[in-house]
Amino acid sequence: MTTAPPDLAGFAYHRMGRRTGRQRWWRPLLGTMLFLPSWLVLALLLYVFSYALGTAAGYPELPDGGVDLGPLRNTALDLTYIAIALPLILLAVRWTERRPAGTLSSVTGRLRIRWLARCLLAALLPVALLALATVLLPDDGSASAEPAAWVGLRQFLTSLAVLAVFVPLQAAAEEYVFRGWLTQAVGAFLRSPWLAVLPQAALFATAHGWGTTWGFTDLLLFGLVTGWLTIRTGGLEAAIALHVLNNLLAFGVSAAVVDGLSSDDTAADASWQLALTDMATVLIYAAIVLRLAHRHRPQHLTLPSDTAARV
Template identity: 35%
Template sequence: MSALGDLARVRVQGFVKYEPQPGVTYPEVLIIDDPLRARLRSVALGVGGAMLGLITYVVLAPWVVTGVAGVFWLAEGSPSTFMPWAHQVTNTFSEPSGMVATQLGLATLIPISMALVLLVHRFHPRWLHSVQPGFRWRFAFVTGAVALLVLGAVWAISRIGQSWTVQPEPAFWGFVLAILLTSPLQAAAEEYFFRGYLLQAIHTTAPNSPWFGVVGSAAIFALMHGTQNLPAFLYRFVFGVLAGWLVVKTGGLEAGIAAHVANNVIAFGWAALSGTMVATRTTTATTWAELAVSLAGFAGFAAVAVVIARRMQVATTTPGVRFGATDEV
């Protein structure tokens, strides 16, 4: 296993041509400090890489979803004609198999993002995790626990006056397993692509301010959710902006992933417990009141996550310049 790992590292390193400049923030990682020719190259790769990533996902994810659904369909004894069955379970989450297949399809955004950083931009994929570089597991676990507490409390408060009827889904434990195993992958995948690769790639086209990458990636994230009313669109857009702001302020994806995972586990967990999984999966609308409460929760978590990052002194810039706990990004 060690030999295989060493071989993989050598293969990856063979594609690496650039390293980030020292002391730069997360959005600036893919910018090359070279003459005009390299600057134009960065812009072209930023636009082209973003388009290539979206196209690759649109082509690859359905194959993964169909393949995983096919395995479940065979395991269940081919209960009906495959394609109508697969379409129904993946689009409505009427069965745990539909959730697993769909969320594993979304998880393809992780290898897609890493491949783009390595093969298109020629940087090591470890810079996609954070400016450390690498994934900061301790920070992720701490912010994950805080996200569950903060977002869970806000969600509970938002339900005051509503029904708390417990009527578990028929396949409740199957849903619990699907949520615990695949929701973190799905949430992390969206963060890796939208707040990770896409934010960095868009930033290369307008490097004077991180907000172009933050807002641009958030807009694409919201639009990718398809048909939705205005509050639902703004919910996803503003969440994307807050998650992007967290990336800039904390130097990595961990806090955004924590918020995304906590949100999805709470939403789908209650859906499984209350028998509303199909309704939760297929909803395309939210109210202005729900929008305000949810975004207040995300904003509160983001503020706490930044404080935690400073207390833990997590890196907010690439190695080369030391920043103290009170320095601004």
């Protein structure tokens, strides 16, 4: 029987799969093979349910065959398709790797709420700069395009309220899958943190589709920086904070204009101006988080074996 190596220095976040001593080469593969089909099946069931409900209520069909529930409801449904991955990936950790699901959150075995709050505060300035740049940046070059029409205060506030519920769940789900599961799956085989963050960053950018080279590069950098911050700070809190505020900004801007939420554009379609601005804000955020980490010293390694039971 294989025993775990002595836990003298503590395990880094990307090596958490090895901490229990039960790690086998096939466990991350099995977890991935179970997660993907279960997510697809659950998403299909959600699609069928929404289609049946929408059809019964008399909503029109979309060109792709779905039911047009309206821009806000369609957006909430799209976010839910992604959000349902969160409980499934936590179950994959618990069942296939036989370790607490909380070890996907951080090296302490839980989501550190106080550190998450600090990271959210740290993200406010970079995201505010991104919002200002978004307003000031020139259009994509279509001079004939009509200016976007304001949706009205009541509709805008209603959209923000709905987005405030669904966007954090969607963003957190993506972080738990990419910066969490995939990083730890690769880290089960590779010690290098840099090699552990590369695959998830590439898959994260690819999952958003191919729009522009600049958009793909922006997403790749986002995945690399947040992946490194995850390992450096010992948990997903820094990545979740930036992802949530970034997405709230993007969806909030779309919700402010008529038919904005109906647009098919994603971060992958970003222009070079917007992509460069976003990359700069990501790097600014990383610098702020590193400064906070130096001051507050969040736990970035597991405790030695003789004290870990008390965490």
